[in-house]
Amino acid sequence: MKRAALVPSAFAFARATRRLAGPVRRLGAVAAAGTLSSLSLAADIPLNERRSSYEAMSAATKAMQDDDSANPATLWVLDGEALWRASAGAAGRACADCHGEASQSMRGVAARYPAYDAKRQTPVDLEGRINICRVEQQQAAALRLESKELLALTAYLARQSRGLPIESNDSRLAPSIEAGRQLFQRRQGQLNLACAHCHDDHWGEKLAGNAVPQGHPTGYPLYRLEWQGVGSLQRRLRNCMIGMRAESYAFGSPEFIALETYLMWRARGMPMESPAVRP
């Protein structure tokens, strides 16, 4: 997939990345050849070159993620388990009353979300699915996005998919994946960057001393040391958009769902790490 539409701003990007990330090899080579009109940035990362950002972490942070008793996200998982078993709403039912043991019924579920909702004819992510269940089945109020309760339930569900490969093979998701790809490759913000500029073209290099990851959502929701808490993929995307000096989408917006759907497709087959730890 080439980003021909990005060409007119290539010099702005070169200036921005030079400031941010040092030499820009590909752009430099192209500029020397004097063929800016045919400028194209790197294509999708080949499947066998994809890496979880786990691999770039320090030994101490890896150890934190690997040991459930050291991984602070376990605190959210335990809270989530309690919520799973607690009755809620006018229906007086708990998640467990319908779904039983999450270790059985929820195994592999998080690995295939966002999933297509036939009734709404749109993809919904895991947080959205939990809230649909709360409103329709439990007749309870939807949990606020990024609230501790919703993150706890999401972390508990995602934990049931740890080690399983991410699945993205529902053809009904194709329009959303394509929409997400467009967003991923579209320049935005005052720095005039697209997600792809860092995460497809410059992964493995440094940005302000930190490794630029490929950006695969294998571990969400995850405990980020910088946040001192658990956050969702949408919160992480929001961080990146603020870094690009772009206006972030709202939590739960169709744009974020499309990006999530695209990122899960991009990470298809990679093992789930949820809940992961990241610096």
Added chain:
Amino acid sequence: MARALIKVSPNPRRGEVIEIKTLISHEMETGFRHSTTGAAIPRDIITTFVATYNGEEIFSAQLFPAIAANPFITFYTIAKESGTLEFRWTGDNGYAASEQVKIAVE
């Protein structure tokens, strides 16, 4: 939803040096931050951690605002006899939490 996680080998050999890992859920609000309306957010941290082994103190720590949320404290002791390890966290606003783990020394 305060919770603590303790990890310690349940059946150590007598005389063995054992590692004890403790993790507790706490916001550790520093007292240096302000809300979006400019109001100071009061300090709310764990200030003291004490571990005892059959009633005898084996480890203690004072905590300060620079300690991150969800304090993770790891330390070592010598497994002398079977018994109970007790952990107590106390802090601002009357915060108190405790946890016990039994170990059987072989």
